[in-house]
Amino acid sequence: MGKSEWKDMREFIEFCESKGEVKRITEEIDPEWEVNGITRIVCQNLGPVLIFENIKGADYPLVTNLIASDSRFLWSLGIEKWSEFNDEWMKRTEKLTPPVMVSSAPCQEETIEEAGIDIGKICNVKWHKLDKSAFPGTLSISITKDPDTGELNAGIYRMELQGKNQLGWGAPEYTHGRQHYMKYEELGKPMPMAVVTGVDPIIEIVAATRTPPGIDEFHLAGSLRRSPVEMVKCKTIDIEVPATAEWVFEGFIHPGARRLEGTEWFGEYTGHYGEARELPYFEVKLITHRKSPLYHGTREQWYPSESFFANGRTSQAEAYKTIKKLVPGVIDMRCNVCYEAIVKIKKLFKGHPQQVIDAVWGATYGRYKHVIVVDEDVDIWDYESVHWALSTRVKADRDVTIAPRRAGQWLDPATSLREKGWQTGLGIDATKPTEEYEFWGDQIPITVDDPDIVERTKEKWGENLEKLK
Numbered sequence: 001m002g003k004s005e006w007k008d009m010r011e012f013i014e015f016c017e018s019k020g021e022v023k024r025i026t027e028e029i030d031p032e033w034e035v036n037g038i039t040r041i042v043c044q045n046l047g048p049v050l051i052f053e054n055i056k057g058a059d060y061p062l063v064t065n066l067i068a069s070d071s072r073f074l075w076s077l078g079i080e081k082w083s084e085f086n087d088e089w090m091k092r093t094e095k096l097t098p099p100v101m102v103s104s105a106p107c108q109e110e111t112i113e114e115a116g117i118d119i120g121k122i123c124n125v126k127w128h129k130l131d132k133s134a135f136p137g138t139l140s141i142s143i144t145k146d147p148d149t150g151e152l153n154a155g156i157y158r159m160e161l162q163g164k165n166q167l168g169w170g171a172p173e174y175t176h177g178r179q180h181y182m183k184y185e186e187l188g189k190p191m192p193m194a195v196v197t198g199v200d201p202i203i204e205i206v207a208a209t210r211t212p213p214g215i216d217e218f219h220l221a222g223s224l225r226r227s228p229v230e231m232v233k234c235k236t237i238d239i240e241v242p243a244t245a246e247w248v249f250e251g252f253i254h255p256g257a258r259r260l261e262g263t264e265w266f267g268e269y270t271g272h273y274g275e276a277r278e279l280p281y282f283e284v285k286l287i288t289h290r291k292s293p294l295y296h297g298t299r300e301q302w303y304p305s306e307s308f309f310a311n312g313r314t315s316q317a318e319a320y321k322t323i324k325k326l327v328p329g330v331i332d333m334r335c336n337v338c339y340e341a342i343v344k345i346k347k348l349f350k351g352h353p354q355q356v357i358d359a360v361w362g363a364t365y366g367r368y369k370h371v372i373v374v375d376e377d378v379d380i381w382d383y384e385s386v387h388w389a390l391s392t393r394v395k396a397d398r399d400v401t402i403a404p405r406r407a408g409q410w411l412d413p414a415t416s417l418r419e420k421g422w423q424t425g426l427g428i429d430a431t432k433p434t435e436e437y438e439f440w441g442d443q444i445p446i447t448v449d450d451p452d453i454v455e456r457t458k459e460k461w462g463e464n465l466e467k468l469k
């Protein structure tokens with residue numbers, strides 16, 4: 001069942017290898033299309049971790065599909081099954097665990113000085129056909145420091161190759177990293193930033209988790225891994241990085257600097273291409289790395305994708321924690337990586353589902369557009385069951401709430417360019433309309449579950465039931 005205290009990405013890969021879930025590709029691979037094709041097909045089958053050892057034009061191996069399956073995601077946290085996941089996350093992260101500092105670290109074993117930097121030789125992959133250029137930054141974690149509080153933030157934001165030592169920085173204004181940058185811009189100062197890739201899987205996970213503001217993701221990681229993260233100071237900037245990262249890029253984002261991404265499109269986690277954006281860019285001044293470093297990247301796509309696990313499931317757990325503390329009767333929650341939250345409740349009062357819908361919109365950070373609330377007899381892990389509730393318990397004029405002009409996600413393909421950043425909320429109360437029936441003194445419709453008959457049948461028929469299957 002894995003464990004939680006991984007020393008580094010290598011130890012996790014070794015574990016996956018012992019389970020037969022790693023494939024090394026030694027043939028020469030074309031970065032223009034072959035990483036795309038192989039990663040896509042293998043990921044869609046929830047297949048193994050892939051290590052591309054020989055990509056044409058790149059000097060280093062590339063890892064994809066690291067935690068892109070149910071089994072590997074759960075192993076990375078040492079959790080046995082999905083049904084335990086939300087509550088285990090909540091329990092572990094009740095108290096945060098600060099990192100410990102070390103003075104020498106594997107991530108600084110080797111150094112590439114500014115003059116020798118050529119990021120295109122480190123990762124040169126075109127992840128989707130219509131991406132015009134390589135995007136080395138898909139699973140690269142931007143680490144920044146709040147200039148007011150000194151707090152660290154870690155977030156994964158897309159990074160396009162824009163020069164030998166320059167990368168676009170795809171962090172929209174609602175991300176914590178961008179909010180740090182906005183403070184530096186007000187001060188008129190360049191923002192120091194470290195970008196790391198190839199980390200212990202729990203660090204990848206926290207960097208992709210949508211949390212409330214003011215949470216240092218490395219504290220969250222310490223709690224999830226049940227042991228503090230070891231960190232080391234960068235060589236040229238006042239930023240700490242995980243000591244066992246494979247790659248560390250140290251540099252700056254200059255205030256006021258904007259550049260239109262060179263690509264017209266970039267394939268995104270929504271499963272659609274997103275448009276090019278006018279973005280700040282990151283200038284790399286020094287690279288440090290481990291001996292024989294492994295680069296880590298991913299192909300963004302619809303489920304299954306690494307984002308679905310690293311961002312979708314984890315942000316779901318944080319949202320669950322928040323909602324459970326705000327509203328009584330919340331039993332479970334399932335969120336799709338893009339825009340949908342399904343919440344299971346034990347309905348306690350009139351307006352209870354609507355309060356849950358408001359809480360998801362107002363108090364969680366996944367920016368879920370669509371919220372569906374169901375009763376405790378619905379299995380939210382089975383979409384058939386959710387659809388049964390939607391089709392049998394919803395009267396649209398009564399149970400559907402439309403909330404226009406909410407804060408949205410930048411990449412929502414349902415929203416045109418003019419309206420980017422906005423979204424319309426759809427709340428559906430798919431619980432049984434108990435209050436309507438109670439008002440008139442009527443019997444609420446009951447389901448055909450007949451649990452006593454099921455018990456009697458099992459008792460009498462026992463193992464013979466298996467034979468009837």
Ligand SMILES: Cc1cc2nc3c(=O)[nH]c(=O)nc-3n(C[C@H](O)[C@H](O)[C@H](O)COP(=O)(O)O)c2cc1C
Pocket residue numbers: 138139153154155156157158159170171172174175176177178207208209210211298306307310311
């Ligand atoms: C592979 C991958 C790529 C991502 N790319 C982006 C991106 O380009 N822009 C973005 O805003 N979020 C992106 N995310 C999601 C963010 O990492 C996530 O929202 C995280 O919470 C951001 O950190 P923050 O909350 O500290 O700002 C990506 C996540 C993953 C797993």
Ligand SMILES: [Mn+2]
Pocket residue numbers: 153154155176177211215217
């Ligand atoms: Mn954050």
